[in-house]
Amino acid sequence: MKALILLITATVIAISSTVFADEPVQGGTLNSVIQPEPPGLMLGLVQNGPTQMVAGQIYESLLRYDHDLNPMPSLAKEWSKSKDGLTYTFTLQNDVLWHDGVPFTSADVVFSVDEFLRETHPRLRASLVYVDKITAPDDKTVVFQLKQPFGPFLGMFETGTMPIIPKHIYDGTDYTSNPMNNTPIGTGPFKFSKWERGSYIHLVRNEDYYVDGKPHLDEIYYQVIPDAASRAIAFETGKVDLLPGGSVENFDIPRLIAMDNVCSTNAGWEFFGPHSWMWLNMHEGPMTDKNLRKAVMHAMDREFARDALWNGNGDLAKGPISSVTRFHEADTPDITFNPDKARKYLAASDYDGRTLRLLPLPYGETWQRWAEATRQNLSDIGINVEIMATDVAGWNQKVANWDFDMAFTYLYQYGDPALGVARTFISSNIAKGSPWNNVSGYINEEVDALFAEAAIQADDTKRQELYTRAQNVIVDDVPVAWMLELKFPTIYRCNLKNPVSTAIGVNDGLRDAWLAKK
Amino acid sequence: MPPLWAQRSYTTLQLREHILLAYIAERLVKAAFILIAILVLNFMLIHAAPGDPAAVMAGEAGAADEKFLQDLRIRFGLDQPFTVQLWTYMKGAIQLDLGYSYRQQMPVAELIWERLPATLLLTMTAFVISVILGVVAGVLAAQKQGTWWDTVISTFALLFYATPLFWFALMASLLFSVVLGWLPGFGYETIGGNYTGLRRALDIGTHLILPAMTLGLFFTAVYMRMTRATMLEISRLDFVKTARAKGLRNSVIQRRHVLRNALLPVITLAGLQAGQIVGGAVLTETVFAWPGIGRLMFEAINQRDYNVILGVFFVSAAMVLLFNLITDLLYGVVDPRIRITK
Numbered sequence: 001m002k003a004l005i006l007l008i009t010a011t012v013i014a015i016s017s018t019v020f021a022d023e024p025v026q027g028g029t030l031n032s033v034i035q036p037e038p039p040g041l042m043l044g045l046v047q048n049g050p051t052q053m054v055a056g057q058i059y060e061s062l063l064r065y066d067h068d069l070n071p072m073p074s075l076a077k078e079w080s081k082s083k084d085g086l087t088y089t090f091t092l093q094n095d096v097l098w099h100d101g102v103p104f105t106s107a108d109v110v111f112s113v114d115e116f117l118r119e120t121h122p123r124l125r126a127s128l129v130y131v132d133k134i135t136a137p138d139d140k141t142v143v144f145q146l147k148q149p150f151g152p153f154l155g156m157f158e159t160g161t162m163p164i165i166p167k168h169i170y171d172g173t174d175y176t177s178n179p180m181n182n183t184p185i186g187t188g189p190f191k192f193s194k195w196e197r198g199s200y201i202h203l204v205r206n207e208d209y210y211v212d213g214k215p216h217l218d219e220i221y222y223q224v225i226p227d228a229a230s231r232a233i234a235f236e237t238g239k240v241d242l243l244p245g246g247s248v249e250n251f252d253i254p255r256l257i258a259m260d261n262v263c264s265t266n267a268g269w270e271f272f273g274p275h276s277w278m279w280l281n282m283h284e285g286p287m288t289d290k291n292l293r294k295a296v297m298h299a300m301d302r303e304f305a306r307d308a309l310w311n312g313n314g315d316l317a318k319g320p321i322s323s324v325t326r327f328h329e330a331d332t333p334d335i336t337f338n339p340d341k342a343r344k345y346l347a348a349s350d351y352d353g354r355t356l357r358l359l360p361l362p363y364g365e366t367w368q369r370w371a372e373a374t375r376q377n378l379s380d381i382g383i384n385v386e387i388m389a390t391d392v393a394g395w396n397q398k399v400a401n402w403d404f405d406m407a408f409t410y411l412y413q414y415g416d417p418a419l420g421v422a423r424t425f426i427s428s429n430i431a432k433g434s435p436w437n438n439v440s441g442y443i444n445e446e447v448d449a450l451f452a453e454a455a456i457q458a459d460d461t462k463r464q465e466l467y468t469r470a471q472n473v474i475v476d477d478v479p480v481a482w483m484l485e486l487k488f489p490t491i492y493r494c495n496l497k498n499p500v501s502t503a504i505g506v507n508d509g510l511r512d513a514w515l516a517k518k
Numbered sequence: 519m520p521p522l523w524a525q526r527s528y529t530t531l532q533l534r535e536h537i538l539l540a541y542i543a544e545r546l547v548k549a550a551f552i553l554i555a556i557l558v559l560n561f562m563l564i565h566a567a568p569g570d571p572a573a574v575m576a577g578e579a580g581a582a583d584e585k586f587l588q589d590l591r592i593r594f595g596l597d598q599p600f601t602v603q604l605w606t607y608m609k610g611a612i613q614l615d616l617g618y619s620y621r622q623q624m625p626v627a628e629l630i631w632e633r634l635p636a637t638l639l640l641t642m643t644a645f646v647i648s649v650i651l652g653v654v655a656g657v658l659a660a661q662k663q664g665t666w667w668d669t670v671i672s673t674f675a676l677l678f679y680a681t682p683l684f685w686f687a688l689m690a691s692l693l694f695s696v697v698l699g700w701l702p703g704f705g706y707e708t709i710g711g712n713y714t715g716l717r718r719a720l721d722i723g724t725h726l727i728l729p730a731m732t733l734g735l736f737f738t739a740v741y742m743r744m745t746r747a748t749m750l751e752i753s754r755l756d757f758v759k760t761a762r763a764k765g766l767r768n769s770v771i772q773r774r775h776v777l778r779n780a781l782l783p784v785i786t787l788a789g790l791q792a793g794q795i796v797g798g799a800v801l802t803e804t805v806f807a808w809p810g811i812g813r814l815m816f817e818a819i820n821q822r823d824y825n826v827i828l829g830v831f832f833v834s835a836a837m838v839l840l841f842n843l844i845t846d847l848l849y850g851v852v853d854p855r856i857r858i859t860k
Contacts, residue, residue: 029710036817039575039621048575122576122586176593181623197622197632198809200709221709225807226817229688233703236696393569393822396577433584435577 022497024216028515030496032242032506033231034201034222041192041201042181043163044116044170047123052160053244054201054222056508058099059186061164062090062109062142063157065503067270069326069415071154072502075104075164075187076142085149085458090142096210098166099191106136111167120175127156127419130456149458152416155326158271159508161414189215189511199224209511216514228364232256241496241515244506245269245488250311250366256491263494266313266487268505273322273413273420276314276483278358278374278406279399283441286356287405291349292383293478296406297335298342299381300374306484309369314484319475320421322485325413327454327467332475335482342381355384359407362395367408370483374406399435410486411436415503417467418455425474426451442479542843549839556835557611557828561604564824570596571620571822594620607825611832617825621818626829630811636706637810639722640729641799647734649788652741657777659742660749671742679739687732687805694728701728704807729806733799737791744787748780782849789845790838 034053040046043055062076071079076090096104114134117124130150135143146153156162164187169180184192189211190203201222205215223240225231232252234240236259245268248256257264280287280296287293306314315323319332356378360371375385385406390398399407413420423429423436427443447470454466490506492499499505501512572590591597595606610617616626659671678686695703702725707713713721752758753776761771800812811830818826 031709040623046575122583125583125585176623196809197629198636198813199706199807202710219710223705223709223807224809225704226804226813227807230691230704230805230807233691233696237699237703239702239704390568392577392820393567393571393574395569396573397569400573431584433587435573 024213024497024514025516026213026216026514027218028216030217030220030242030510030513030515031240032220032222032244033225033234033240033247034244035224035226035228035231035247037198037224037226038201040181041184041195043160043184043186044112044165045120045176045181047121047160049246052504052507054203055163055184055186056159056188056504057190057203057220057510058184058188058192059159059163059165060188060508061157061159061162062092063154064508065155065158065271065415067267067503069155069270069503071157074157074159075109076157079154081154086146088144088146088153090144092140092142093210094140096187097208098168098187099185099206100166100169101208102166102168104164104166104187105139106142107139108167109142109164110134110136111171112165113162116165116170116175117162121161123414123419124156124161126423127152148456150418151455151457151460151463152326152418155415155419158414158504160504190217190220193219211511215511217510220510228252235491241493242499242506243491245490248491249364250309250313253311253313253489253491257489261494262491263496264489264491265500266489268490268500268502268507268509269488270324271415271503273325273415274410274486274488275317275320275322275413276408276410276486277317277480278408278483279404279439279480280478281402281405281407281440282479283402285405286349286351286354289349289351290477291345292351293481295342295345295349295351295381296378296383297478297481298338298345299377299383300481300483301337301377302483303337305370305373309366309373310484310486313487313489315487317482317485319471319482320425320480321417321467321471322413324485325421326416327464329468329471332471335475335478339381346381346383351383353382353384355386356405357388358385359388359390359395359398359404361408361410362390362392371408396435399439400433402432402439402441406481407439408483409435409439410483417451417470422451422455425470425479440479442474442477444473444477447473538847542847545843545846549836549843552839553832553835554608554612557608557832558604560828560831561607564822564827565600565603567822569822571824572596574821575621590620607828611828616829616832619818619823619826621821621823622826626825629814629826630829630833633809633811633814636808637799637803637812639726640733640802640808640810643726643730644733644737644799644802645788645791647730648737648741648791649784651734652738653745653781653784655738656742656745657749657772659746660753661772663750672746675739675742677739678735679743683732683736684801684805686736687729687802690728690732691805701725703728704805706807706809729799729802729808732806733802740787741784744783745780748783749776752776752779785845785848789841789848792837792841792844 034050036050038046038048038050038054041051041055041058043051043059060075062074063071064074066072075093075096077093078091080089092106098104118128130146130148132145132147137143166185169185170178189206189209191206193202193204195201203220205218209215223234225234228249231243232248235243235256256262280293282288302316306312306316318330318335321328323330358371358375361367371387375387378385388404398404399409411420411424424438425442426438426448428448429437430441431437450466450470454463454470457463457466490500495516497514497516499509499513501509571594572587575590576587595603607617619626619629622629655671655675659668662668691703694701705725707718707721707725711721758771758775761775800816802808803810803813804816815827815830818830
């Protein structure tokens with residue numbers, strides 16, 4: 001009998017420990033790193049990576065996205081689309097308060113999108129041209145009326161793209177000099193507490209958050225550690241629990257992941273879809289020759305770069321649209337590593353042996369090594385390459401002014417080709433002075449038409465057809481030399497649960513994270 | 519009526535004071551002109567570098583259109599002709615208004631003021647460590663010339679001097695923080711510790727050890743080499759032989775005659791190092807995540823945050839000029855033969 005009781009007791013304990021092991025625990029301090037130090041935390045004014053990583057916990061948008069880019073509720077609890085695809089109606093959450101206690105209403109949404117962000121947010125501004133008017137029939141409803149159907153419309157509501165700003169603080173003020181920019185007020189799960197410049201940013205739990213039981217963490221410290229090796233040491237010594245993707249050099253990742261009680265994930269970048277390539281300068285010079293561009297494409301050993309330089313953190317890009325972005329087409333023309341094919345294309349080209357200027361991305365050691373590997377690959381088939389050394393500001397200027405033959409870059413795709421891919425290939429987006437438009441100078445009227453038509457289609461099947469066609473044409477033209485779909489593993493202690501729960505990972509997902517007892 | 523000797527003494531003192539004040543005033547006026555020249559030169563150099571802050575900020579955002587870039591340039595005054603920008607900046611700088619940081623969105627003076635305590639703490643500590651250790655080690659090496667003491671000290675000095683600072687910093691961090699776990703490897707204090715009073719001072723002190731020693735040991739080597747070489751040179755001079763012939767004890771000769779004379783080049787070097795104190799220590803501050811001015815400057819250069827770069831250069835240049843003046847005045851204290859007399 002005693003044995004039976006003991007067995008039952010042991011079973012109950014085992015079952016309960018299994019059941020409750022994944023139950024979120026309230027409380028705890030999360031230490032993360034941030035680099036570089038953000039210039040500001042007012043997400044409506046600054047949309048760079050570090051700002052979004054911190055301010056994404058303070059501000060919210062109407063929607064969030066799961067790893068398959070399906071919209072999920074955030075400040076909007078429900079939404080609907082009219083049959084003609086021209087009207088979108090959002091119903092807002094109840095009992096939402098700004099961090100200063102003022103109730104959040106639909107007027108805040110109208111002000112944010114129609115006034116504030118239209119003025120300050122270049123990326124959103126480009127999409128808002130499709131929006132005719134935004135109205136608020138009541139405090140809890142917002143209606144977007146479009147001029148014409150816009151396929152990616154429901155993909156525009158990520159926090160960094162459309163942060164909702166408090167109207168009562170910004171209306172009628174000079175946005176850029178508003179003193180509240182230094183103490184941001186949002187509706188998000190964490191509130192701004194303190195910013196010790198050069199050292200750390202401190203956020204604390206929003207006790208009035210409208211989602212019951214969330215956030216789980218009491219506070220978050222973002223520690224400013226400028227040197228990548230020092231960030232790795234900080235994690236190794238237990239001073240930080242979370243290394244967001246890109247925080248350490250690639251060669252440090254295997255060592256850190258091999259440590260006890262350390263987990264990692266490549267998830268949480270689906271919305272961004274970081275896609276790397278080399279701009280090939282088609283404005284003038286040797287790269288105007290399609291055969292030479294094809295020779296370059298086939299000469300690059302991208303598998304080596306992925307395995308040796310990126311420690312396997314990436315997939316070979318097959319064309320302009322990343323495999324994590326909607327409407328990706330896997331069956332595109334061959335662009336694999338093939339030196340023999342490359343030599344044939346080179347022989348068919350007008351290349352005269354001149355030295356081509358290659359501009360690496362000045363973002364750390366991995367990119368420098370990648371440029372050196374590329375030079376070696378191209379040299380193997382007879383293309384002479386000179387690497388130009390520069391810093392970030394110099395890179396911006398050289399790329400913006402087309403002062404290169406080949407230039408490394410990577411850009412985000414924002415979930416939909418109309419939001420993050422078309423800008424690189426449409427001819428109306430060629431303009432000196434910006435390194436984020438059609439820098440190569442690629443002009444193809446068919447591609448222009450395909451992108452234009454796909455953007456305003458409401459039907460996804462039709463959009464897929466158009467984008468598939470566009471991908472095939474572009475890959476055959478090789479206006480850029482595609483490299484890798486980059487992966488930036490998020491590394492964290494295994495007792496930190498659920499740090500990555502959305503398509504933008506730690507940039508808005510820490511409301512769901514919790515710290516299990518060690 | 520005071521006696522004649524007293525009158526003469528009073529007059530001499532007064533005269534010397536007068537000469538000294540005139541000398542300081544002259545040097546300060548010259549320093550002001552030099553500062554203005556440095557500012558103009560820096561302004562031109564920075565604007566000649568490729569890229570501008572608007573493009574860098576737009577780049578960080580990952581997207582920009584012409585309106586966005588133009589708005590930024592108007593806000594920063596970068597749309598104005600170069601000469602107008604220079605004139606506007608100089609007008610402000612002369613009134614000690616160092617402008618506004620484009621990127622950090624706050625006044626430059628406030629930024630520098632915020633970072634100053636951390637930088638001063640690090641560089642002053644390193645300064646004291648390097649001067650004391652360097653001079654002591656240099657004296658010891660000179661006195662024990664040719665012995666194993668000399669060899670050991672000289673070898674270590676050479677090692678500290680020849681090793682790249684960032685590598686030395688990383689290795690120190692790895693050994694004392696990761697392997698041994700004795701000292702914190704980065705930061706100014708324990709984040710989230712919320713310590714106050716003595717506890718906080720101790721916490722900051724613990725964080726200070728690695729960066730201050732790393733920076734200090736580099737300069738220690740320089741002081742050591744200089745003290746040793748100068749002491750050996752002076753020991754061979756006639757007045758030292760005379761002192762020995764007089765029967766003075768060796769310790770007295772070394773302290774009063776040799777070391778005092780050997781200190782002149784050390785003071786020159788200390789003056790130069792002290793002048794750089796406010797400029798911070800870029801590499802040390804970067805590796806150890808020390809929130810000082812050196813790091814501020816490094817980041818500002820990367821981001822082409824013109825006003826911050828110019829502000830840090832301005833303060834650094836002012837400090838170099840000030841410490842040069844102090845160094846010149848100190849010469850007179852150490853060696854009465856080179857007191858200012860006219």
